[in-house]
Amino acid sequence: MKTNQLYPTLLVSLLTLATALIPQAAAATEPTSPVETAPSTPRAESAGLTALVEQATDAYNQADYDQARQTFIRAIQIAPQNPDLYRNLARTFFWQNDYAAATAYYDFYLRLAPANAPDLEQIHGERRLAATRAGMQVWQTPEPQRLVLQSLNDQLDEGRAYTAGGGGAWSLYQTLIRTQFAQPELAQLKKRLVRRLFDEIESQFVVPTDQPSPRLDLEDWKVQRERIEATRSLTDDEVILDALQRRLLIVQTAESLLLARYADAVQQAETAMRNNPDILFTAWFQITALLHSQQFTRALAAIDELEPRLRQNAPTLLDYAQILRAAALQKNGQHNDAATIYSELLAP
Amino acid sequence: MPTKLFYTSCRHTAPRTRQTTPKYLIFIAFLAITTCNFASLASAEPTSSASLPQATRTDEALPAPGNDTRLIYWSIQPPAASANTQATKSAINVLRDGLKEALAAEQSRHLLSETQFQAHVANTSTPIPLCIIGLEPCVTPKTLAFDTLNLSLIIRLQLQPVASGFEATYEIMDRRGLISRTGTVQANTARTLAFDLVRTIFDATGTLAFDSTPRGAIVEIDGKTIGVTPISQNLPVGTYTYRLVLNDYEPIDGTTEVASERASTIQHDLNRIPDPNGPPESLTSDADAAFHAAQTTSTGLFQPIAREAILPNHYGARLSYDLTFQSTTFRNARGEYGSDEYEFRGFTERGAMPDSGPLRRLVMPHGPRLELYYTGESFGLTLLSLSYLQSSPDHEAELELRNDRQPILTTVHKLQRLQFRPFQLTYRMFFGNFVPTAEAGIGINFQWIKLRGNQLSEPITLSQTESFWTAGLGLQYFITPQISAQFRYNLQSYFNDGLGTEHMLNLGVGMLFGNIFGFDAEPPGKL
Helix, strand or coil, X not given: CCHHHHHHHHHHHHHHHHHHCCXXXXXXXXXXXXXXXXXXCHHHHHHHHHHHHHHHHHHHHCCCHHHHHHHHHHHHHHCCCCHHHHHHHHHHHHHCCCHHHHHHHHHHHHHHCCCCCCCHHHHHHHHHHHHHHHCCEEXXXXXXHHHHHHHHHHHHHHCCCCECCCECHHHHHXXXXXXXXXXXXXXXXXXXXXXXXXXXXXXXXXXXXXXXXXXXXXXXXXXXXXXXXXXXXXXXXXXXXXXXXXXXXXXXXXHHHHCCCHHHHHHHHHHHHHHCCCCCCHHHHHHHHHHHCCCHHHHHHHHHHHHHHHHHHCHHHHHHHHHHHHHHHHXXXXXXXXXXXXXXXXXC | CCCCCCCCCCCCCCCCCHHHCCHHHHHHHHHHHCCCCHHHHHHCCCCCCCCCCCCEEEEEECCCCCCCCCEEXXXXXXXXXXXXXXXXXXXXXXXHHHHHHHCHHHHHHEECCHHHHHHHHHHCCCCCCHHHHCCCCCCCHHHHHHHHCCEEEEEEEEEEEECCEEEEEEEEECCCCCEEEEEEEEECCHHHHHHHHHHHHHHCEXXXXXXXXXXXXXXXXXXXXXXXXXXXXXXXXXXXXXXXXXXXXXCEEEEEEECCCEEEEEEEECCECCCCCCCCXXXXXXXXXXXXXXXXXXXXXXXXXXHHHHCCCCEEEEEXXXXXXEEECCCCCEEEECCEEEEEEEEXXXXXXXXXXXXXXXXXXXXXXXXXXXXXXXXXXXXXXXXXXXXXXXXXXXXXXXXXXCEEEEEEEEEEEEEEEEEEEEEECCECCEEEEEEEEEEEEEEXXXXXXXXXXXXXXXXXXXXXXXXXXXXXXXXCCCEEEEEEEEEEEECCHHHCEEEEEEEEEEEEECCCCCCCCCCCCCC
């Protein structure tokens, strides 16, 4: 690898590593119990935003500009489309004598502020003054942020949104936040990331036509849960949040099943099936959980309910239902009935 | 504590020498090896050994049977109704007994009747297939039924009486659910037929085993999935195509032959597909230093500059250089020398003025220009534009003394101009760093012409003052929001027709200032 290619790679690498070591970034990757769900939501963030703005304003009014700057940056990261935050951060930079940064953030304000904002004239004046004092200095997106931003955009275009261990675009987004990136572009990045995460979540539920269930093991389901929680932490779109909540029920069912919490799995599967009528494979989870919890009659009834749906939507899977039926009959002591089904399955 | 839904592994036993083992027992042993199917998936991990992606195949004698439990189900069908006599039924029983005898050593691994099959189902604790909930790739339901019942083969026999005794038509269904072999065996007696069947069927099979690095690759034989590596499959002799597929690795396709009584192992090292978005290659711990790298830098020559950054800079000064081209006459230029007053009559050619009218000569004065201006978002006003131009032409010309109209032949040897443009309206548009401009206004030109000649004791200077209108087009390139370079073309047309029109090329550097007069307020101290 050439030296000039190595540098950006190294930089993004160390930023990613640093992010992984930070509790804030790692929060969404912490394994949690399937039944303990308390992800931070944008609604919670909104409540936090008010407190942050108050905290930043107090710091500004007390001339603690370093604290004000850091807090306004955090506030912008939560609400990147709020113009007032950019204005206040610009003023903070101004009093820190960082006129180039102040000028850039006045520009962000002027870009986002409504055309009839009452303070436009005042801000134009403040900006001129900052620009004059900046002289030849022009603020630019810092190199680490630019590199992470580029990697994030690449990942959002062609890569994975969330991978095991909290990697993928999600990780780069967290790294970007860690680098104190606070620009209006963050809003669009967030939207794209949410879309990609949601697509990835949905793609995990897609089942090949000849398979009963998606090929996911316990670790995959944990990653799926983290992916859902990561997405929930980034959006306040009610439609998406509702869909995520419904999909989370499936994940909880799968995790309970694979952790041998069969009673939980049976109960959760019913809720998941009721809330996700478009997802057929939850029925396989329910039947498997019923068989493992020795509820053979209920399992046979569930197979009876499943078969018409299979006949309509996935006739190639009907024989798998027969396999489970034979297993249920066998475990229920109906050996000859089970043998008959096996004989039919093994017929040429 | 309930058992977790994880995997069981398959145990292989140590091989024994082939000479001590009957062929069919060897075959049965390898049928058992085929039980190593999906269970190994969970433990599939990449190994550290890396080698070229080439297959290695090893053929070896069949090992002896171990503690394997894979079963063979013999489904013995009665003959067609017309031949289904009592004698035939009796022959079926003899055949079944003969099979028991022929398979005596491994009889427990053969289900020779439907009753035995039902008993096997009753006694088998069938696992719930993991593939149903996505923990493994699901094989076909038939294969799943084979695995669930721990079967390796189903041999279907149909017995027919023939002239020379009995004929058995057999078909073998393997774990894939395919009829992999059919045949016919004849013998004098049903018992002999049983022994011949055992020999014929078991001699005509071999074992194909697959392994890969890393393990866990899905194995397809003739397009049918049989499981994941490592896996062994008993197959009738013949040629097979196979495919190994593992996520993130290049698939492997190949062809192989299964020979009778032989166990072949196909080993592939899979090539990982490079991940363009993979994890970074190396890490350092100096993250914070990188985070806090200097955020403010001076712009380079080609850094993009936002329009918003340029707009607040309203006051400008520009220093540039003019190069002008003008075909002119200098008529009416006047001057004094002592008590004499002179007037420029016109250029001459070979000492005489043409009759056709005043002769024009090209002059190219050049020099610096200073401009001060104010600009808004699109429109601006040049408050001062001052040019000093000069050139040293060498043109013949004629003067006259104003008092006696006496012509004097001279040479124009120096031209100096001072041009003042008090008001020019400008318009600009933004295209990134490039800003095209247009301008128009009026101005006044002061010029001094120095002439010398044999009839003059000293060179004399004539002067002239004329007003003009001017228009121009230009292109600015902003290097920073404050500094720009500009090239433009101006046309200056004199209201006095005799002086003609000036064409000016101008190249210069400008500087813009924001709050130059200190009018702008500082931000408030409290929000």
